[in-house]
Amino acid sequence: MPGGQQQSQTGDTGTTPMQQPQTDWQSIADAAASIPNALYVSRADYTDPGGASGRRALCSFIRSHRSCMAAVIAVLISLAAVGLAPLTFILKEEISQLSTTVDVLKRDQYDISTAFDALKRDQDDMGQLSTAFDALKRDQGGMSTAFDALKRDQDDLSTAFDALKRDQDDMRKLSTALDALKRDQDDMRQLSTTVDALKRDQDDMRQLSTAVDALKRDQDDMRQLSTTVDALKRDQDDMRQLSTTVDALKRDLDKERNRTAALGQRLHEMTSCFIGYTTWRGICYKAFNTKMNFSDAAATCGEDGGTLAMPRDAETNAFLISLYRSVRDNTHFWFGLHDQREEGSFEWVDGSALGTYNSWAPGEPSDSGGKEDCVLYSGWPSRKDKWNDVPCDWTFIGDRRNLTTAVQRHSDQPQ
Known part of the structure; x- marks a missing residue:
């Protein structure tokens, strides 16, 4: 209860x-x-x-x-x-x-x-x-998975970060290399400028070398000129001596001329040429207005006591041209020169060698055809009054009517 x-x-x-x-x-x-x-x-x-x-x-x-x-x-x-x-x-x-x-x-x-x-x-x-x-x-499982993924990402990020750090170091090195390259580029520009200056200097050196070579040549020329001047000085001394000698020779020549004039006067008084002959330096000359070959001309001269004329110097050559022009001005005249004994070795009819004087026409002697062994005064307008070798048996026809000959002889016979 x-x-x-x-x-x-x-x-x-x-x-x-x-x-x-x-x-x-x-x-x-x-x-x-x-x-x-x-x-x-x-x-x-x-x-x-x-x-x-x-x-x-x-x-x-x-x-x-x-x-x-x-x-x-x-x-x-x-x-x-x-x-x-x-x-x-x-x-x-x-x-x-x-x-x-x-x-x-x-x-x-x-x-x-x-x-x-x-x-x-x-x-x-x-x-x-x-x-x-x-x-x-x-979520924890997911978070764990995410955390693992994050850890992996963190590892990847760490790796990437390390790579970036290495790349950053490489970039610093690259930047340093780039700065060095820039400096090298500036140096290359300066070097290019220096090279251009060196090229200009090289051109100047070439010109200078050319000038030096020219100066060397000029120096050689100067040496030669100096040698020449020395030779000229010696020659001048020799010329002075020669002038003294020439003066003496002139005096002697004047004496000889006086004597020669006197002797010539006496010779002229003592001798004279045949009719039709002209005297030149004490020798009688005549131009024949007769058609004949070289041997006939020589024979005609011999018949008259002489030989074909031998113009051994320019004065005698000029005299003979004026002589045959007085007979006929548009034809050829034989004179006493030939190479009949040896081709190319010309001699006078008296057997003496041609010597240093000659008056050959251009391109002569040519020995055309291998038969031109005798020499005459050419009447062709392109080589008028010049020496020309022709065949010895040559005579003229057509408008060349006559072939005259020039004869020389000593004036030791009376008229």
């Missing part, structure tokens, strides 16, 4: 009953203990993993107090049953305390129910937390 009901019964009488029927309080307490109560939750009713130890402690506390409560109630009832009046007051005090304890227990039951509801909500939250924890675990 509850304590509250017992208190109300005792209060109604206002006295303590001395005799009460015997009540099996132990059975009542056991029956009360067996009634389901929300405060008494078994382990099967609530299986929150996080609050299992708390619930066991709470249930143990309640059960231990239930036994005490039941024992106390049983003791009180027993005392009341035996009619222990003195203990009634104590029992009331105990009942009051028990009622207070029950109130406390009720409040505790309410608090426990409230705590249980909170625990249930916490259990729901824990379920959500478990779901969230599972999600977090999955």
Whole structure:
């Protein structure tokens, strides 16, 4: 029987009953203990993993107090049953305390129910937390995968960073090389300028070398000129000596001329040429206006006591030209020169060599046809009065009617 009901019964009488029927309080307490109560939750009713130890402690506390409560109630009832009046007051005090304890227990039951509801909500939250924890675990797996990927990316980034650092070092080296190349380029420009200057200097050196060569040649010429001047000086000395000699010779020549003039005067007084001859330097000359070959001309001269004329110098040559022109001006005249004995070796009819003087026409002597061995004065306009070799048996026909001959003889015969 509850304590509250017992208190109300005792209060109604206002006295303590001395005799009460015997009540099996132990059975009542056991029956009360067996009634389901929300405060008494078994382990099967609530299986929150996080609050299992708390619930066991709470249930143990309640059960231990239930036994005490039941024992106390049983003791009180027993005392009341035996009619222990003195203990009634104590029992009331105990009942009051028990009622207070029950109130406390009720409040505790309410608090426990409230705590249980909170625990249930916490259990729901824990379920959500478990779901969230599972999600977090999955996220953790994903995060672990992402972390591994990030670690790999970090390794790749570290590798790339190291590569970039190496590239940066290479870029620094490249920048240094580029600066060096720029400096080299500037040096190359300066070198190109220097090379251009050297080329100009080389051209100047070539010109200078040419000038030096010219100067060397001039120096050689100067040496030769100096040698020539020295020779001229020596020649000048010789000329002075020669001039002295020439002056002496001139004086001697003047004396000889005077003597020759005197002798010529005496010779002219003593001798004279045949009629038709002209005297030149003490020799009688005549031009025959008769057609004949070289041998016939020589024979004609011989019959007249002379030979064909021999112009050994320019003065005699000019005299003979004027002589035959006085006879005929448009024909040829034989004179005493030939190479009949040896081709190319011309000699006079007296057997003497040609000497240094000659008056050959251009391209002569030609020995055309290998038969031109005798010489005459040409009457052709292109080579007029010049020496020309022709065949010795040559006589003229057509407009060349006559071939005249020039004869020379000494003027030692009377007229």
